Amino acid sequence: MSALHDDEILGKAYDARLMRRLLGYLWPYWRPVAIAFIAIVAGSVAQLAQPYLIKVAIDRHIGAGRLEGLDRLAAIYLGILVASFAADYVQTWILQLTGQRIMFDLRMAIYGHLQRLDLKYYDRNPVGRLMTRVTSDVDVLNDLFTSGVVTVFGDVFTLLGIMGVMLWMNWRLALVAFSVLPLIVLVTQWFRRNVRDSYRVVRGWIARINAFLQENITGMATVQLFRREALNYGRFDEIDRKHRDANIDSIFYYSVFYPAIEVVSSLASALIIWYGGGNVLRNTLSIGVLVAFLQYSVRFFRPISDMSEKFNVLQSAMASSERIFKLLDEPVAIESPARPIHRSSQAMGHIVFDHVWFGYSTKPPGDLRDLSGSHDELDDADYVLKDVSFEVRPGQRVGIVGATGAGKTSLINLLMRFYDVTRGRITIDGVDLRDLDLAGLRGLFSLVLQDVHLFSGTIAENISLGNSAIDDTRLRRAARAVHADVFIERLPAGYASPVAERGSTLSMGQKQLLSFARALAFDPRVLILDEATSSVDTETELLIRDALHALMAGRTTIAIAHRLSTIQDMDKILVLHKGRLRESGTHQELLAARGIYFKLFELQYKNREAQERQDGQEVGSVRL
Amino acid sequence: MSSFRRLLGYALHYRRDFLLGLGCVIVSRGVAVAGPWVLGYAIDDLKADVTRAKLIDYGGLLLAIGVVSGVFLFLQRRILTGASRHIEYDMRNDFFAHLQTLPLGFFQTRRTGDLMSRATNDLNAVRMMIGPAVMYSTSTLLTLVVALTLMISIDARLTLLALIPLPFVSISVKYFGSAIHERFEQIQAQLSDLSAVVQEALSGVRVVRAYRQEAHELERFRESNAEYLRRNRRLVMIQGLFFPSMSFFLGLGALIALWFGSRDVINGRLSLGKFVAFNSYLTMLSWPVIAFGWVTNMLQRGMASWKRMLDVLDTVPAIRDTEPQTDPRTQREPRTQIRNASATSTIRGTIEFRDLVFSYDGGEAVLNHVSVTIEAGQTIALVGVTGSGKSTLISLLARLHDPPPGTVFIDGVDVRDIPLAVLRGAIGFVPQEPFLFSDTLADNVAFGLDAQLALRPPDSPAIDPRARMDRIVAAAAVARLDKDVADFPKAYDTMVGERGITLSGGQKQRTAIARAIVIDPTILILDDALSAVDTYTEEEILSRLRGVMRQRTSLIVSHRISTVRDADQILVIDEGRIVERGTHDALIRHNGLYAALHRKQLLEEELAAS
Incomplete structure (x- = not known):
């Protein structure tokens, strides 16, 4: 539990470095923002003018008993109201709109970066967390604009304006009123310091509540089957109670802040009455100025007490932006080289693994991280592939077998450059993969995975994906070749039928055929099958076997399989064992060698042989 | 009605807190409202030439009002918000306990995120309704009533005139409220579309990369993102009008008071002090009027959220023990x-x-x-x-x-x-897709064993941790998990799941088998x-x-x-x-x-x- 998660970054209330970066996103919109600032200033001036007008009304008209000129004053007051309305609207509209535009830009930046980050990053970060970065975290930043934190700049201007006007009207009285300011600073400092800490504690407990709920809801059947209800309820109660207590602690600071500001505000009023009233008695101050001072002081304290609300928003916005920038700063480990070597179009795709070593991470992730040890050197046990060398000639069909965890999938991950080799190199037609254009490299392959991923869209879109080169004829030809056309044409809208969320309306076998059609439509030089046929029942598997033959015809193929039967007729079989390439050869050669392959084969066929002895006749009759 | 009564049931547990808190609200507001009144007398006395000693009295009185009102404001916030946190805690515990009684079928028809959001976001809205909304609405109502009474006692005609813009305020609150609500829902709908696009592309990252769909996916995202921006713009258009028009109508009230009030003062129908006090009350009213719209919104959201929670809480467990x-x-x-x-x-x-x-x-x-x-x-x-x-x-x-x-x-x-x-x-049950908790490997294997031990009669002998570990190791050996464990850095204390190592499908299945065997x-x-x-x-x-x-x-x-x-x-x-x-x-x-x-x-x- 010691490792700090991204989700647990709680942020400071104000971080100059982050703020500068955020302002960088504001820069492209400096024109509308400048207009908004003018509107803010205009709005503040209009705000300031109102008590002053009351002062004029009292001193020149009400106090003096003169009605003439009051019409003009009222007209000015109305004009100021309208101006204030316009300025406020322009200001909020522009600022919020700009906020939305910045959110749009940020989302594009985050998502664009996610499209470039390598798979190692995805291994470390579950999809749910990455989605939070693109959606919720950005929305939290938006609160900066909607909940008026940005208008804090306006508030500051208003505060300064009020102070200016007060000094201008009567600097002595103004200084007396300002004498409470140190108290305000003290209260605010105290509040800020304490709230920051309690906010962190509360957020920490919220994160635990979420994690606990998520896990227990997802695994509820397991909880119930193993009668863990009472135990897990006890754990939840503990987290929930600590969350409650942390909140009650933080209420204290909020409860003190508001009233404290109110007390200071009434102290200011009392001082104005006492000192200002004395001046009125000595006729050195008009009653109008006194009333204006009282009104200004109310307006002065309002933005300050609002600050406690804005403070929270600011703090979570800082935490979110820190998480976002951390993602954006994540270096892209796998990129096209600056000057890629261009393959000639005649090059056939001769693949060579040359003493390849590979480990998924420098050190195991999370709390297993060994901070004292060196990060660069891997222990032998950390390598998934150890000194693997082999070649695949153009047109050759190669099968890869081995127990779970032997490193089969890693070979493919390296070939497609989802990851880079730790040591050694992989070449295609003599060129190191890392010197080739990334898109060009991946364009050589079609990858078919055991777990078929479908996108929302139509059947046709799922075959062609975003590739405009695949037209309708090519698409249908591909589907027909792998027998996917049969089930597709039975769908209500054929190729235009929509694929429900994650293809839930299609069977496993149908999804598999669809992924074959996709692979064929892309017409790759090299076909890569990763356990592609291990999760369907025997019936469908025969159909799929036939489709595979169509798929592999005339193509370099690399296939990983659990079941030896699927790869027995391959030109070459590689046997991986604990990360090392232990055997290679044809099915017959490997059997004759009586090594690991033979053992694997024996295990899978033991039952069959036993059956043959027992019931040889029957089996014999169906043998072709 | 019954949903309201259920809510009341939770609140009644803390009725003493609520009564005490509401008492504080009354004292705090009641005292605060006296402020402008004192101010009015002070100004009238200034016109009539008083002694400076009297001025100190007025100043001291204003300060005393501030202090007393502040102390009770503090108590009010602390007591009422605290009670709402206690209720939140009770509700969340009940919600979780109820989830535990619901059968598999229930969870198959609900999304985890949705249930979680009810236990967190919705619950928070309910808490806001019980705590801050109750607090603000009573304090608002009180201020409104007292301030209006005092204003009427100063000058009934002037009060009526100054309140002419008030209906416009209510109407615009209602109009903006519903328009904002509608546009907000459209935004939420688009947000879930946006999330779906992201989820799809991120969970299929291998396919996206292998088929070089990065640009295509980025384009799909841009479309959804642009629509999201468009809908937000529509909201901003009217949302931006809300507060400026509020202050406009309230300013209009002040203008009317100035227009008629000044004539009254000049005609001698109203003293200057009363006029200033009247204006102060008018300013005091502006907060309740705005808060009113805000509180209504909180109540609406709170009730809607409470219904969503009840939707789960009222689901009768389809599978339970017979009577x-x-x-x-x-x-x-x-x-x-x-x-x-x-x-x-x-x-x-x-x-x-x-x-x-x-x-x-x-x-x-x-x-x-x-x-x-x-x-x-x-x-x-x-x-x-x-x-x-x-x-x-x-x-x-x-x-x-x-x-x-x-x-x-x-x-x-x-x-x-x-x-x-x-x-x-x-029964020892090993499901098709085993579920492991982010805990140590030992705790995952002993998942049911620990429950079994906890459910023993209270007088049974204490559990020897070594005996527990022996049972874990024995079960792991049967499930052939022992070989893998030897390779893990901290053996059985290795964390699995999101915070630890990721197990392969086979390792997960074998852990689940050990988990089933260990409970014998x-x-x-x-x-x-x-x-x-x-x-x-x-x-x-x-x-x-x-x-x-x-x-x-x-x-x-x-x-x-x-x-x-x-x-x-x-x-x-x-x-x-x-x-x-x-x-x-x-x-x-x-x-x-x-x-x-x-x-x-x-x-x-x-x-x-x-």
Whole structure:
């Protein structure tokens, strides 16, 4: 539990470095923002003018008993109201709109970066967390604009304006009123310091509540089957109670802040009455100025007490932006080289693994991280592939077998450059993969995975994906070749039928055929099958076997399989064992060698042989 | 109404806090409202030339008002917000406890994110309604009433005139409120579309990269993102109008007061002090008027959220223990039933399915007239294609779904009449897709063991941690997890799941097998639990299991013939019916579906080998 998660970054209330970066996103919109600032200033001036007008009304008209000129004053007051309305609207509209535009830009930046980050990053970060970065975290930043934190700049201007006007009207009285300011600073400092800490504690407990709920809801059947209800309820109660207590602690600071500001505000009023009233008695101050001072002081304290609300928003916005920038700063480990070597179009795709070593991470992730040890050197046990060398000639069909965890999938991950080799190199037609254009490299392959991923869209879109080169004829030809056309044409809208969320309306076998059609439509030089046929029942598997033959015809193929039967007729079989390439050869050669392959084969066929002895006749009759 | 009463039930627990808090609201507001009144007298006295000593009195009075009102404001916030946090805690605990009683079927129809959002976001809205909204609305109402009364007492005509813009305020609150709400919902809908696009592309990252769809996906995202921006712009257009128009209408009120009030002062109908006090009250009113719209919004959201929570809280658990008096096995109270549930020795493990017909929610029958008797200690295998009903059949045994009455029996007792705790305590269940918790490997294996130990009678002897560990290690050895554990950096203390290492599918399945074995179950159920384990390890596990399973009833679901051939009885299930039953040899001789399946598995290998 010691490792700090991204989700647990709680942020400071104000971080100059982050703020500068955020302002960088504001820069492209400096024109509308400048207009908004003018509107803010205009709005503040209009705000300031109102008590002053009351002062004029009292001193020149009400106090003096003169009605003439009051019409003009009222007209000015109305004009100021309208101006204030316009300025406020322009200001909020522009600022919020700009906020939305910045959110749009940020989302594009985050998502664009996610499209470039390598798979190692995805291994470390579950999809749910990455989605939070693109959606919720950005929305939290938006609160900066909607909940008026940005208008804090306006508030500051208003505060300064009020102070200016007060000094201008009567600097002595103004200084007396300002004498409470140190108290305000003290209260605010105290509040800020304490709230920051309690906010962190509360957020920490919220994160635990979420994690606990998520896990227990997802695994509820397991909880119930193993009668863990009472135990897990006890754990939840503990987290929930600590969350409650942390909140009650933080209420204290909020409860003190508001009233404290109110007390200071009434102290200011009392001082104005006492000192200002004395001046009125000595006729050195008009009653109008006194009333204006009282009104200004109310307006002065309002933005300050609002600050406690804005403070929270600011703090979570800082935490979110820190998480976002951390993602954006994540270096892209796998990129096209600056000057890629261009393959000639005649090059056939001769693949060579040359003493390849590979480990998924420098050190195991999370709390297993060994901070004292060196990060660069891997222990032998950390390598998934150890000194693997082999070649695949153009047109050759190669099968890869081995127990779970032997490193089969890693070979493919390296070939497609989802990851880079730790040591050694992989070449295609003599060129190191890392010197080739990334898109060009991946364009050589079609990858078919055991777990078929479908996108929302139509059947046709799922075959062609975003590739405009695949037209309708090519698409249908591909589907027909792998027998996917049969089930597709039975769908209500054929190729235009929509694929429900994650293809839930299609069977496993149908999804598999669809992924074959996709692979064929892309017409790759090299076909890569990763356990592609291990999760369907025997019936469908025969159909799929036939489709595979169509798929592999005339193509370099690399296939990983659990079941030896699927790869027995391959030109070459590689046997991986604990990360090392232990055997290679044809099915017959490997059997004759009586090594690991033979053992694997024996295990899978033991039952069959036993059956043959027992019931040889029957089996014999169906043998072709 | 009843949903409101339920809410009240939670609040009544803290009625003393609420009464005390509301008392504080009254004192705090009542005192604060006196401020402008004092101000008015002070100004009138200034015109009439008073002594400076009197001025100090006025100043002191204003300060005293501020201090008293502030102290009670502090108490009010602390008490009322605190109570709302206590209620939130009670509600969240109840919500979680209720979730625990709901059956698998409930969770299959709900999304996890949705349930979580009810326990957090919705609950927060409910808390805001109970705490801050109640606090603000009473304080607002009080200020409104007192301030209005005082204003009327100063000048009734002026009060009426100044309040002319008030209806406009209410109307615009209502208009903007509903328009904002509608546009906000459209934004939420687009947000979920945006999330779906992201989710799809991120979870399919390998396919996206392999087929070089990065640009295409970015374009899809841009479209959704742009629509989101467009809808937000529509909201901003009217949302930006809200507060400026509020202050406009309120400013209008002040203008009217100035216009008529100044004439009154000049005519001598109103003193200057009263006029200033009146203006102060008008400013004081502006806050309640704005807060009113805000509080209404909080109440609306709170009630909507509370309904969403009740939607879950009112779901009657479809699978629960029968009433104690009708329970033939025990006459104890439900609580003590659970306490003594460790008495699993009462279950011997004879299983009978009697003419079982089952369908999900009245749909097509998944199981049709299934009848079979399994003696205690037997190993039974279930074979059949995907969707034939094998998993459903075994899920009924553990009451993950409820069978119709009188169809499924253990030791001759209808499973529906066996207390859930007793039933499940006797079953070790390994599901198709095992679920591991982010905890240590040992705690994951001991998941059910710890529950079993916790459920023992209170007077049972203390648990020796070493004995617990021994049981974990023994179970792990049977499941062939021991070899993997040796490679883990912290052995059994290694964290698994998101915060630790990621286990392979096979390792997860083997952990789940160890978890089932460690509770020493009378009935062991393996639901295709070896599918991700390679054939060599599968063979090892099966041979070890045979040793452990000798004493128990075992039900094994599998696709592979190799897994099931040694079972005492093999049931072949097809379209919800048992079509064949017998030992491996008998079924091969019978030459039916099983033999055909077997031949087909052999044939496919023959074809490939030739």
